[in-house]
Amino acid sequence: MTDTAVQRTDARYTWGGDEFLFVEIAEAMSLAANYKANAMAALLTARSLPGVTDICPANASLLLRFNPDILPPDRLEAEVRGVEDEVAHSSHQTLDTRIIEVPVWYDDPYTRETGARFRKGHQRPEGTDLDFAAEENGLASPAEFIRRHHESPWLVSMVGFVAGLPFMFQIVPQKDQLEVPKYLSPRTDTPALTVGHGGCFACIYSVRGAGGYQMFGIAAAPIFDPAQRLADFRDFMIFFRPGDIVKFRPVEEAEYREIQAQVDAGTYTYRQAPVVFDLQRALDDPAAYNKDLLERLHGN
Known part of the structure; x- marks a missing residue:
């Protein structure tokens, strides 16, 4: 919060079993990290991806639950990474x-x-x-x-x-x-x-x-x-x-x-x-x- 510029960093993607994708945006809570989690969640919710059953933003992360029989993991990760890039390069960081x-x-x-x-x-x-x-x-x-x-x-x-x-x-x-x-x-x-x-x-x-x-x-x-x-x-x-x-x-x-x-x-x-x-x-x-x-x- 002491920085006046919004920091743009790549998140870390990990899998939880067959049904969960965890996106760690930052190790520490900040307004910028939390904004990114909520902005990504809002965009993913609006897209209504078939197979995604739950989208849960947290302090500095995002968890998605999905059905791999409907949405293959590689396609889901590609969609989420695209949303992450869209949020990072948005000229208006608003919700x-x-x-x-x-x-x-x-x-x-x-x-x-x-x-x-x-x-x-x-x-x-x-x-x-x-x-x-x-x-x-x-x-x-x-x-x-x-x-x-x-x-x-x-x-x-x-x-x-x-x-x-x-x-x-x-x-x-x-x-x-x-x-x-x-x-x-x-x-x-x-x-x-x-x-x-x-x-x-x-x-x-x-x-x-x-x-x-x-x-x-x-x-x-x-x-x-x-x-x-x-x-x-x-x-x-x-x-x-x-x-x-x-x-x-x-x-x-x-x-x-x-x-x-x-x-x-x-x-x-x-x-x-x-x-x-x-x-x-x-x-x-x-x-x-x-x-x-x-x-x-x-x-x-």
Whole structure:
């Protein structure tokens, strides 16, 4: 992220059994590597190649599942390499996506209670995950960490691990990224919708379960709706898609409860707006680019 030019490098292609092609774009996560994964996935999806059954972009890679009886491996590799070359030589490094506002109750009682139960597996047994995160980033207080966490948008770099869980990468210069190590020993419990952080990645736990990311708060509305009760899930039970842009918005308990009531009534919808993710702008001047993204979210 410190470079202002988009780097063009050849990916590494490997096979997984008879049905999987893995494309490693880079060894490390970056906005450029993630853009390439999403752009390749979008082009391959649009081509609807016979025999390709799944296309899964990740942080800095792409996985394709295919039927070799319909699409021979050599033909698939040729198609994917052609798409890679097309993305690399595109004069406009952009993706049509959306920006979404996610209300979060930071420093909530649910994640605080869970964190207190698992301090033996934590680097800093005293205090809270927010205390630890502030110290790790050289910040004066948990409140300063929370401000830094929600003031800039995050790119959904991949979705997975459990159903609907988004991994998110902060759209800021690398020197300004928040980084916090995971727990030394994973928890056996994490509240559903916990906003967590591990390494450089933020996430939202879509369901209750085990986890090792630091816990900072709890999102107010679901991101995984198997029953598809809410309007935002009409087309699919998983809300987030790779390439989405997230803006966290802090809320207090009263608004959190109000949103929960709307969810229970089936009337809640996320605030969101269509945007074009422009890789070069994000690399050249992230502060100005983020300001423009947030203005679009609020209709200015």
